[in-house]
Amino acid sequence: MASYPSRGTDACAVRHPSRKVHGSLWTVAFIPVLDNILLYLDELLSPAAFQDYGPNGLQVPGPDRIANLVTGVSASAELFERAAELGADLVIVHHGLFWSGASLALSPSAKRRLQLLFDHDMALAAYHLPLDGHPVVGNNALLAAGLGCASHEPFARHRGAAIGVAARFAGDGIAVPELVERVERLTGRAPLAFLAGPERVRSIGIVSGAGSDYLADSVAAGHDAFLTGEPAERVMTHAQEEAIHFIAAGHYATETFGVRRLGELLAERFGIRHEFMEIPNPI
Numbered sequence: 001m002a003s004y005p006s007r008g009t010d011a012c013a014v015r016h017p018s019r020k021v022h023g024s025l026w027t028v029a030f031i032p033v034l035d036n037i038l039l040y041l042d043e044l045l046s047p048a049a050f051q052d053y054g055p056n057g058l059q060v061p062g063p064d065r066i067a068n069l070v071t072g073v074s075a076s077a078e079l080f081e082r083a084a085e086l087g088a089d090l091v092i093v094h095h096g097l098f099w100s101g102a103s104l105a106l107s108p109s110a111k112r113r114l115q116l117l118f119d120h121d122m123a124l125a126a127y128h129l130p131l132d133g134h135p136v137v138g139n140n141a142l143l144a145a146g147l148g149c150a151s152h153e154p155f156a157r158h159r160g161a162a163i164g165v166a167a168r169f170a171g172d173g174i175a176v177p178e179l180v181e182r183v184e185r186l187t188g189r190a191p192l193a194f195l196a197g198p199e200r201v202r203s204i205g206i207v208s209g210a211g212s213d214y215l216a217d218s219v220a221a222g223h224d225a226f227l228t229g230e231p232a233e234r235v236m237t238h239a240q241e242e243a244i245h246f247i248a249a250g251h252y253a254t255e256t257f258g259v260r261r262l263g264e265l266l267a268e269r270f271g272i273r274h275e276f277m278e279i280p281n282p283i
Ligand SMILES: [Zn+2]
Pocket: 095, 208, 209, 210, 251, 255
């Protein structure tokens, strides 16, 4: 007789009637919760729409059943050690372990990271550009909402797929010092700002992480300001000459939002424990 797991929702107790066991009996098996979580994330984030720098989705398999989820911005030995201390079954990150162009051979640090996942039987999944560009749970949509923007639309395309947002403040916009203050409050650190734009900011291009190259897109779109994570040397004069505000609020600091929100969503939907692991990075 089949029994339902005590924890979880219908979503993690889906019957799989087509599986035949022991050659004679048709039994009811439960699709592993990890598969359901990955399916849900796949539908939510549509990773196939992005040509990314590394694989989105499951990067390292772990247990079938997931009770404890840890999220973090970047895969690292420290993150995995702390996740193991919490008894994590699944770790979800924005920056995963594997990047195109990197060596296929394992370095000692890559081995150690994998070893931690294997030793503690933790699965690893990563969502990169899909988690920047998503209109609701993406880093940039959440930055726009956190800054108090009234609306936002897709912006900054990477091989055809929007990874940022172009956002608007209501009415007459907000004063420049107010924008800088809101960025600082939201990200928890003082941003680097070149304030060469208009007194009031009505429109802003937002591309989290290393998005400096999209400053030109913001200029072309006539935005009053552009916000990214990591600055490039050339942006100071570019912003000044184009009379646009440029704000760099930190690569890490602008990319905590999406993966944390994803964890909260999964906790709510699948009834699992979730903790966002803060491992601050000044870059
Ligand atoms: Zn990033």
